[in-house]
Amino acid sequence: MKNLQVRYSIRLIKKKRKKILRIVYKFITNPKVVFGSISVGLFLLFGGILIDYIVAFLTQGYNIVRDYISDLGSIKYSPLPYLFNDCLMLAVIFFLPLVFYAQRRFGLFPLHYERLSKEPRKRISFSVSGFIFAVIKFVGVFGVGLFPEGNVFHGIFASLAFGGFIASGVCYGIFAFFFPTSIPRALGIYLFSIPLFISILYFLNIPPSKQFYEWLLFLSILGWLLPCSFILLKQLEREIRIPSNNAQR
Secondary structure, X not given: OHHHHHHHHHHHHHHHHHHHHHHHHHHHXXXXXXXXXXXXXXXXXXXXXXXXXXXXXXXXXXXXXXXXXXXXXXXOOXXXXXXXXXXXXXXXXXXXXXXXXXXXXXXXXXXXXXXXXXXXXHHHHHHHXXXXXXXXXXXXXXXXXXXXXXXXOHHHHHHHHHHHHHHHHHHHHHHHHHOXXXXXXXXXXXXXXXXXXXXXXXXXXXXOOHHHXXXXXXXXXXXXXXXXXXXXXXXXXXXXXXXXXXXXX
């Protein structure tokens, strides 16, 4: 009897957990929530980095050829290190709904077991791999903000951030190129080629400096992050508008 009760309790817990996960997933992939989170995330990411860069450049002589991006999060290089670090962490939190929505909208989310069984293996592998690397990159970015330059863990999270961005870009780029999505094929080619090429230059340590190529890599990531975000924002606007029109009718 006790074993039966334990098994029954475990089943109830699993059912409740699945129900809670589905409610959370439904909320964070709600078009209105995603639209707002992307807007705030973009503002925090670019606003925080841009303001801190300008201040560091004017006050400390910060230079992209000499200084790494994460140096902006250190008091040695910027009078506003907390702005950079806090904006990174907050931006990650607001970008998380984007990852789940994009996976639901353009790819396959790992929890969609019923869909996974009906899709080609290549489509599944690139989609799910892209999602996993996307999560890794945001963990890395959050860690860069949490453990700023000079911290023993900083290098690990910085590697996760850039590695995750490159790997997810390659996976999503190949996915967008070979499978029909709202992302143009040309952007798909950019995704899996340009950041990867710049990262090779970074590791080869070709002049002018590694710091310069890190900034160039960051800008190349923005080169696909911004267009993809705007594509999603347009899609979200349509999704928000359609239910509103139906409600008015």
